[in-house]
Amino acid sequence: MTQLYVDATVLISLGQIGELRHLTAFETPIIVLPTVQSEVTTQPAAANLERFCDHGRVTTTPPVTPADDQSMGILGESAVNGDVRLIGAVLAHTAADESVAIVSDDRCVRTVADGLGGQVTGTIGVCLRAVEAGYPQAEARDLIRQLDANGLHMTAQLRSKAIDLIDEAGTQ
Numbered sequence: 001m002t003q004l005y006v007d008a009t010v011l012i013s014l015g016q017i018g019e020l021r022h023l024t025a026f027e028t029p030i031i032v033l034p035t036v037q038s039e040v041t042t043q044p045a046a047a048n049l050e051r052f053c054d055h056g057r058v059t060t061t062p063p064v065t066p067a068d069d070q071s072m073g074i075l076g077e078s079a080v081n082g083d084v085r086l087i088g089a090v091l092a093h094t095a096a097d098e099s100v101a102i103v104s105d106d107r108c109v110r111t112v113a114d115g116l117g118g119q120v121t122g123t124i125g126v127c128l129r130a131v132e133a134g135y136p137q138a139e140a141r142d143l144i145r146q147l148d149a150n151g152l153h154m155t156a157q158l159r160s161k162a163i164d165l166i167d168e169a170g171t172q
Contacts, residue, residue, distance in 0.1 A: 002119065003063060004028045005089050007104030008039040008082050013123045013152040015045030019143060020052040022126050023103070025133040030058045033066075033089070036082035064092035074112060083109050090118040105152070123152055124162045128169045137170035 004026050011032065014020045023030055032053055037060065040049050053060060066088025068080050077084050086102055086109055093100035094117040101119035103126060104110055110120045121129075124144070131140045144162045148154045154162065 002028045002099040002101050003031060003089070003093060004101045004103065005031045005033065005062075005086050006036070007086055007102065007106060007109055008036050009105035009109075010103050010123050010126065011036070011040050011049050012042055012045045013105065013147055013150075014126065015040060015048040015052070016042065016150045017143075017146045018044065018048050019146075020048055022130040022135070022143075023052075024055070024057055025126070025130040025135070026101075028101070030055075031062055031089075032058055032060055033062060033082065033085045034060050035080065035085045039082045062089055062092075064089060064096065064098075067091040067095070075108070087112050087116070090116045094118065123147060124158075124165070127162070128165055131166050131169040137166055140166045140170075 006023060014022060037049060037053065040046050052058060066085050068084055068088045070091055071084045071087035075083055075087060083106065090100050090102060090113045101121065102109060102113040103121055105122040114120050127140050127143055131137055141163050144159060144166065148159055
């Protein structure tokens with residue numbers, strides 16, 4: 001079973017508008033590492049995240065010990081932070097030949113996780129997965145607009161592409 005780790009970038013984007021519930025569209029355990037959770041300080045995202053972490057499908061304890069030293073070297077970091085822990089989890093899972101996914105909008109985290117064999121998606125991918133799981137397309141389009149207006153700044157081209165992908169996902 002794939003282990004799904006969520007980065008602060010996505011938690012902030014969805015948490016700012018009270019829509020973290022869409023992460024549960026993934027049919028896998030959701031892991032929010034304490035180091036990542038501590039990076040979500042903006043309100044109302046932090047309060048929404050605290051409530052979300054009480055959800056039965058969310059855990060803050062990883063099933064592996066992240067390879068922090070190795071990930072700090074890969075990322076060029078001098079201290080452990082959320083990105084280090086996420087990449088450390090990817091390293092640990094792939095070393096154990098286990099499936100792992102990262103949900104992040106951070107380009108560096110996505111690129112490194114993908115290069116190490118992890119699956120990656122971001123906030124838009126969460127919206128698409130929600131539609132595939134039955135969330136109404138019209139509401140998903142509104143969700144994209146809300147995200148854009150509340151911190152996940154998108155170009156007109158990206159917003160249009162996201163809406164096109166939602167329309168495609170809803171017809172499958």
